[in-house]
Amino acid sequence: MPFYTASKNTFEVGGKEFPRITWYKEPGIRGLYVLLMLAVLTSATNGYDGSMMNGLQTLQEWKDSFNDPGPSTRGLLNAIMSVGSIVALPITPYIADIAGRRVGVMTGCIIMVIGVVLQSIGANIAMFIAARFLIGFGVAIAHGAAPLLIAELVHPQHRAIFTTIYNSTWYLGSIVAAWLTYGTNKIPSAWSWRVPSMVQAAPSIIQLIAIWLVPESPRYLISRGHNEKALHVLATAHAHGNIDDELVQIEYHEIRETITLEKEFEGNGWLQLFKTKGNRHRLVILISLGFFSQWSGNGLVSYYIGDVLKGIGITKSKEQLEINGILQIVNFAVALGMCFMIDKFGRRPLFLVATGGMLVSFCAWTICAARFHMTEVKSAANAEIAFIFIYYVFYNCAWSGLLVGYAVEILPYKLRAKGxxxxxxxxxxxxxFNSYVNPVALKALGWKYYIVYDVWLAFELLIVYLFYIETQNTALEEIVKYFDGEDALLGGNLATDKARTLLVENGIDTKLPITTEHHEVGENEEKRTAV
Known part of the structure; x- marks a missing residue:
C-alpha cells in the first residue's frame, strides 16, 4: 500500500512539494469555496427527500390525503424517484461533458423545481408519483455534474475534504426535513405535508440563481479547447490571479498533458470501462460503492424508520419523528467531522473500519430486535435504538462522504462523468430495491429480514478488503498509476515522457522534471517520493 513521505506541512502536485495553505486566509480560495457550497446543495436536496418522505409517512394528514397507502404503494412512492434517476442516467454524462458541469447542475435544478411544484399540489396519488419521477430525473442530472465541478475546481490540497463534504451534506438536507416535518405535524390540515414538500425546492432555486457565479471546470474548458480561459480560472481560484504562479503552471500543464494523452491514445466510450485490467478494477469499485452505500441496512432507516420503530413498540408519530431528527443530527456531525480525517487516515483504512463496524453493530441490532420480539422487554428496544445510532456512526466514517469523493478521484478525466x-x-x-422491497419484507418477516443484511455486510467487508486501494495525497491526474501501473500510458513514468514530447510539439515548456522512485519499505508497500 502506498504512503506519502512529504512533510505534513506540504502537499505534492506534479512531483513537487508546496507549502500547505490556510484556505480562509486566501481571498481567491475563500471566495471559490463559498461559491462551491452552492454545488454542494445538490446532495442536500437528495438528503432532504429521503428524510421528508420518512416524515410524511408518519403524518396523519398525508395518510388521509392519499387514502392511507399500504406497504406496496408506499414502496412505489419512494421507488419511483429512483426510476426517474435511472431513466435520466444515459444522458447525464453527455450533458456534463458536452454542455458543461454548470449547465448540468442548472438543467437538473430546473427539472427538480418543476417536480416539487407538482408534488406540492399533489391532487391525487398519480400526480404525486409523477412529480417524484421528475424530481428523481432532475437529481440524477445535477448529481452527475456537481461533484465533477467541485473535484475539478477545488485546490489540490483540499480535494479530499471538499469532495467528501459534498455527499455528507445529504444529512444537512435530512436534518431540515426531519425537524420541519416534526414541526408541521401539529398543523391540522394538508399543509402539514405540503409545506415540507414546497421547501424541497429551496436548494434548487438558490442554485439556479447563483450557479453562474461559480467558474466552469478548468478540465472541461481544456477539453473543449479553451486553454487560456482554463489557465485564468486556475490562477484566480488558486493563486490570486497570478497565471505565472508555479502551482498554477504545474496544474495547468498536468491537466493539459493528461487530456491531450487521453484524446491521443485512450477511448472515452462506455466499453472503455471494460477493456483494461485497471478499468475493470475501477468498475468493481464503482459498482460496489453504489450498491454497498445503500444495501447495507441503512435503507431500512432512510425511508422506513417508522416501520423499524413500530417493530419495537414505538408507534407514536411524535416519538418516531424525534428519534429520526436526532439521528440525522448525529449523522451529519460524524460525517462532516470525518471529511477532515480522510487524508490523515486514508481511504482504505476508513472503508475497512466502517464496514467492519457496521457488520458488528448490525448483528447486535438484529439480536436486540429478536430479543424484543420474543420477550417485549423495553431494554431490548432501547438497546436496538442505541445500536442503530452506533451503526450509523460507523457508516458515516466512510460511506456517506467517500461514496462520491472516492468514485470521482479514481477515474481519469475522459471516463469521469461516465464512471x-x-x-x-x-x-x-x-x-x-430498498424503497419497494423493504416495507413489504419488513411486514412479512419482521426482524428476521435483518439477517439478510448481516450476511450481506460480511460479503461487503470481503470486497472492500480485496479491491479498495489507497489514493491518499496523490494529485487527481496521477491516481491512474495505482490502477494501470507505473508505466501506464496515463499517469506513470511513460505518461510523463509522452507528455513532454506532446507538449514540446504544442509549444509548451513544462519545466516539470517528475520522477518516481521505488524503495522496498515492507512486504507489500510502495514508497512515493518526489525528486
Missing part, C-alpha cells in the same frame, strides 16, 4: 454515472446507476438500482 460516476455508472456508480449512480448502482445507487439508484439499490434504492429502488
Amino acid at each position: 460516476l454515472t455508472l456508480m449512480f446507476l448502482a445507487v439508484d438500482l439499490s434504492l429502488f
Whole structure:
C-alpha cells in the first residue's frame, strides 16, 4: 500500500512539494469555496427527500390525503424517484461533458423545481408519483455534474475534504426535513405535508440563481479547447490571479498533458470501462460503492424508520419523528467531522473500519430486535435504538462522504462523468430495491429480514478488503498509476515522457522534471517520493 513521505506541512502536485495553505486566509480560495457550497446543495436536496418522505409517512394528514397507502404503494412512492434517476442516467454524462458541469447542475435544478411544484399540489396519488419521477430525473442530472465541478475546481490540497463534504451534506438536507416535518405535524390540515414538500425546492432555486457565479471546470474548458480561459480560472481560484504562479503552471500543464494523452491514445466510450485490467478494477469499485452505500441496512432507516420503530413498540408519530431528527443530527456531525480525517487516515483504512463496524453493530441490532420480539422487554428496544445510532456512526466514517469523493478521484478525466454515472446507476438500482422491497419484507418477516443484511455486510467487508486501494495525497491526474501501473500510458513514468514530447510539439515548456522512485519499505508497500 502506498504512503506519502512529504512533510505534513506540504502537499505534492506534479512531483513537487508546496507549502500547505490556510484556505480562509486566501481571498481567491475563500471566495471559490463559498461559491462551491452552492454545488454542494445538490446532495442536500437528495438528503432532504429521503428524510421528508420518512416524515410524511408518519403524518396523519398525508395518510388521509392519499387514502392511507399500504406497504406496496408506499414502496412505489419512494421507488419511483429512483426510476426517474435511472431513466435520466444515459444522458447525464453527455450533458456534463458536452454542455458543461454548470449547465448540468442548472438543467437538473430546473427539472427538480418543476417536480416539487407538482408534488406540492399533489391532487391525487398519480400526480404525486409523477412529480417524484421528475424530481428523481432532475437529481440524477445535477448529481452527475456537481461533484465533477467541485473535484475539478477545488485546490489540490483540499480535494479530499471538499469532495467528501459534498455527499455528507445529504444529512444537512435530512436534518431540515426531519425537524420541519416534526414541526408541521401539529398543523391540522394538508399543509402539514405540503409545506415540507414546497421547501424541497429551496436548494434548487438558490442554485439556479447563483450557479453562474461559480467558474466552469478548468478540465472541461481544456477539453473543449479553451486553454487560456482554463489557465485564468486556475490562477484566480488558486493563486490570486497570478497565471505565472508555479502551482498554477504545474496544474495547468498536468491537466493539459493528461487530456491531450487521453484524446491521443485512450477511448472515452462506455466499453472503455471494460477493456483494461485497471478499468475493470475501477468498475468493481464503482459498482460496489453504489450498491454497498445503500444495501447495507441503512435503507431500512432512510425511508422506513417508522416501520423499524413500530417493530419495537414505538408507534407514536411524535416519538418516531424525534428519534429520526436526532439521528440525522448525529449523522451529519460524524460525517462532516470525518471529511477532515480522510487524508490523515486514508481511504482504505476508513472503508475497512466502517464496514467492519457496521457488520458488528448490525448483528447486535438484529439480536436486540429478536430479543424484543420474543420477550417485549423495553431494554431490548432501547438497546436496538442505541445500536442503530452506533451503526450509523460507523457508516458515516466512510460511506456517506467517500461514496462520491472516492468514485470521482479514481477515474481519469475522459471516463469521469461516465464512471460516476455508472456508480449512480448502482445507487439508484439499490434504492429502488430498498424503497419497494423493504416495507413489504419488513411486514412479512419482521426482524428476521435483518439477517439478510448481516450476511450481506460480511460479503461487503470481503470486497472492500480485496479491491479498495489507497489514493491518499496523490494529485487527481496521477491516481491512474495505482490502477494501470507505473508505466501506464496515463499517469506513470511513460505518461510523463509522452507528455513532454506532446507538449514540446504544442509549444509548451513544462519545466516539470517528475520522477518516481521505488524503495522496498515492507512486504507489500510502495514508497512515493518526489525528486
